Amino acid sequence: MIAKSHRLAGRLVAGFSAGLAAVAALAAAQWSLQPKESKLTFIGVQAGAQFEGSFDKFTADIAFDPKNLAASRFDVKIDTASVNTQDGERDTTIKSADLFDVKRFPTARYVADKFADKGGNKYSATGKLTLRDVTKDVPIDFTFESKDGAAWLRGTAKIKRLDFGVGQGEWKDTSTVGNDVQVRFALRLKGAP
Amino acid sequence: MQLKNDESRYGVVAQLFHWTIVVLIIVQFILANRAANLPLGVAKIAVLAQHKSFGITILGLALLRLIWRWMNPVPAEPLGIPQWQRLAARVSHIGLYALLLITPVVGWLMSSARNFPVSWFGLVTLPDFIKPSRPAYDFLHQTHEVLALTLFCLALLHVAAALKHHFIDKDNVLRRMLPVKLKQEPPRS
Numbered sequence: 001m002i003a004k005s006h007r008l009a010g011r012l013v014a015g016f017s018a019g020l021a022a023v024a025a026l027a028a029a030q031w032s033l034q035p036k037e038s039k040l041t042f043i044g045v046q047a048g049a050q051f052e053g054s055f056d057k058f059t060a061d062i063a064f065d066p067k068n069l070a071a072s073r074f075d076v077k078i079d080t081a082s083v084n085t086q087d088g089e090r091d092t093t094i095k096s097a098d099l100f101d102v103k104r105f106p107t108a109r110y111v112a113d114k115f116a117d118k119g120g121n122k123y124s125a126t127g128k129l130t131l132r133d134v135t136k137d138v139p140i141d142f143t144f145e146s147k148d149g150a151a152w153l154r155g156t157a158k159i160k161r162l163d164f165g166v167g168q169g170e171w172k173d174t175s176t177v178g179n180d181v182q183v184r185f186a187l188r189l190k191g192a193p
Numbered sequence: 194m195q196l197k198n199d200e201s202r203y204g205v206v207a208q209l210f211h212w213t214i215v216v217l218i219i220v221q222f223i224l225a226n227r228a229a230n231l232p233l234g235v236a237k238i239a240v241l242a243q244h245k246s247f248g249i250t251i252l253g254l255a256l257l258r259l260i261w262r263w264m265n266p267v268p269a270e271p272l273g274i275p276q277w278q279r280l281a282a283r284v285s286h287i288g289l290y291a292l293l294l295i296t297p298v299v300g301w302l303m304s305s306a307r308n309f310p311v312s313w314f315g316l317v318t319l320p321d322f323i324k325p326s327r328p329a330y331d332f333l334h335q336t337h338e339v340l341a342l343t344l345f346c347l348a349l350l351h352v353a354a355a356l357k358h359h360f361i362d363k364d365n366v367l368r369r370m371l372p373v374k375l376k377q378e379p380p381r382s
Contacts, residue, residue, distance in 0.1 A: 046309065047241070047242030049311060052308070171235065
């Protein structure tokens with residue numbers, strides 16, 4: 001008898017916590033990325049001049065609710081081979097072993113789950129970027145504007161490519177290709193049905 | 194020697210413009226050939242960055258030089274030159290000036306078309322007047338090469354004419370672009 005009631009209590013507690021977790025997860029609205037309208041770009045410096053490139057393929061699992069930052073979470077996966085700088089020869093070079101090494105590291109990933117409200121519609125987050133198997137904290141600043149079940153998530157980040165080993169051999173030189181890279185994103189989100 | 198031109202010779206400023214551009218153009222051909230033989234890498238990007246910076250320098254110098262030319266008298270041609278030679282000299286000079294302006298501009302557009310914007314020695318980034326486009330790049334690249342080759346041929350002709358004046362006609366045409374004394378010419382009637 002005693003054993004039975006313990007088991008029952010255990011089940012109740014387990015069920016209750018699962019329910020709580022579900023409620024918390026629900027509270028941070030789940031969004032689905034609209035890839036065609038969304039952009040993930042970067043700006044590098046080459047021989048003193050900035051140039052822009054983009055990633056044509058990436059997925060973003062976005063759970064974000066301004067009223068429930070604690071339960072919010074970004075998980076972005078980027079296909080490194082989809083890099084596009086509008087120049088085939090440069091793209092081939094970027095994909096090669098000394099830079100992205102897309103054969104060994106086909107995916108870069110950014111996961112953020114610590115958010116801060118900066119007032120207005122501005123937020124910041126500190127997440128972890130994994131690129132070439134190197135994981136480092138990368139803060140982002142972004143704005144979140146939602147209207148009628150759709151939203152824009154727009155922001156920027158700054159990274160140093162050599163922190164992630166993007167640049168082996170001669171590409172370690174930063175006088176010709178700068179170490180600083182700006183990342184910009186504009187994600188079009190729709191509320192999951 | 195005088196800074197400004199007069200009826201008989203080019204002044205120091207015009208000579209500096211002329212010879213600086215000569216040196217830069219020779220450097221440009223060397224850098225362009227070096228870049229063409231390099232695989233895409235740090236070295237190629239660095240060589241092309243120099244080529245672009247010098248090219249924009251030539252464009253700026255050519256513009257200043259034309260303004261200077263407009264503010265100065267152009268030394269008169271020697272007497273007794275056949276009409277066709279006067280015409281040839283005029284056409285080739287216009288051609289040289291045009292190429293000094295157009296070749297760098299096409300190079301600049303070509304860089305924009307390939308999304309490799311131009312920085313002038315890392316100090317100023319030039320605006321992109323056209324969007325990245327492979328067909329536009331291919332066209333502009335070919336045009337840039339044809340213009341550079343035309344400039345090369347016209348410059349050879351220019352050198353040949355100057356040497357002909359100096360060694361065969363024995364006149365002051367070459368001397369007046371050099372920091373040397375002019376030969377006494379028969380008085381103009």
